[in-house]
Amino acid sequence: DAGVTQSPTHLIKTRGQQVTLRCSPKSGHDTVSWYQQALGQGPQFIFQYYEEEERQRGNFPDRFSGHQFPNYSSELNVNALLLGDSALYLCASSLFVGTGTGELFFGEGSRLTVL
Amino acid sequence: AQSVTQLGSHVSVSEGALVLLRCNYSSSVPPYLFWYVQYPNQGLQLLLKYTTGATLVKGINGFEAEFKKSETSFHLTKPSAHMSDAAEYFCAVTLFSGSARQLTFGSGTQLTVLP
Numbered sequence: 763d764a765g766v767t768q769s770p771t772h773l774i775k776t777r778g779q780q781v782t783l784r785c786s787p788k789s790g791h792d793t794v795s796w797y798q799q800a801l802g803q804g805p806q807f808i809f810q811y812y813e814e815e816e817r818q819r820g821n822f823p824d825r826f827s828g829h830q831f832p833n834y835s836s837e838l839n840v841n842a843l844l845l846g847d848s849a850l851y852l853c854a855s856s857l858f859v860g861t862g863t864g865e866l867f868f869g870e871g872s873r874l875t876v877l
Numbered sequence: 878a879q880s881v882t883q884l885g886s887h888v889s890v891s892e893g894a895l896v897l898l899r900c901n902y903s904s905s906v907p908p909y910l911f912w913y914v915q916y917p918n919q920g921l922q923l924l925l926k927y928t929t930g931a932t933l934v935k936g937i938n939g940f941e942a943e944f945k946k947s948e949t950s951f952h953l954t955k956p957s958a959h960m961s962d963a964a965e966y967f968c969a970v971t972l973f974s975g976s977a978r979q980l981t982f983g984s985g986t987q988l989t990v991l992p
Contacts, residue, residue: 766920795979804967804982805921818979852920865911866980868920 764789766869768853774875775843783838783872787855793817794836795866796828797852805852811836812858840874848876879904879970883983891991896940896955898986900968903949910951911969911980912942921967927951938962963990 767786793812797805807820811830830836854866884899913921925936932944942953969980
């Protein structure tokens, strides 16, 4: 059973550039959430996608946008990169309508470095 | 809004000693609580979760946690530390019992196990 997969694992960008990160959810899951984990910090919620729509959003600027495809995979896009966007970006999948326990399954993350 | 505080950003224990990682939450309604572990350069793995019912929750790798409503705490314990337990541990809370699984994480506790 494939877990949550993310790509790329590492990437380096320069300020002002744009980046796209990709995520495939765990088999059977239909909801994808994205989290940003800065160095030495806990993950912070960016947004959640279900049925190809953004369902919830954390306190992140509009430079952060996303997309969910019919096969439930998802992309996170960040425009006009800032040095402060350097972080590990984690994708988590779950079932939108499930047992209600709130359990998320995480991928290994994409580490973005902005120079 | 809910929040989580993890007391002690770094904890060191000797191999075989008791592990105690502290987590206090703030919530206006009964929360769902989680402990995740993160090994270097990896994503988050669920250790255990509290939803409803029994307040003493057992997880993987010999860890357990007790939900204490009166103390708003959910401390993580393990009777005997193993070298392989060295990792970063995150406590998280969500208020939503249904579909909107937005987790709020603490800032993490780095556990070091000394030989």
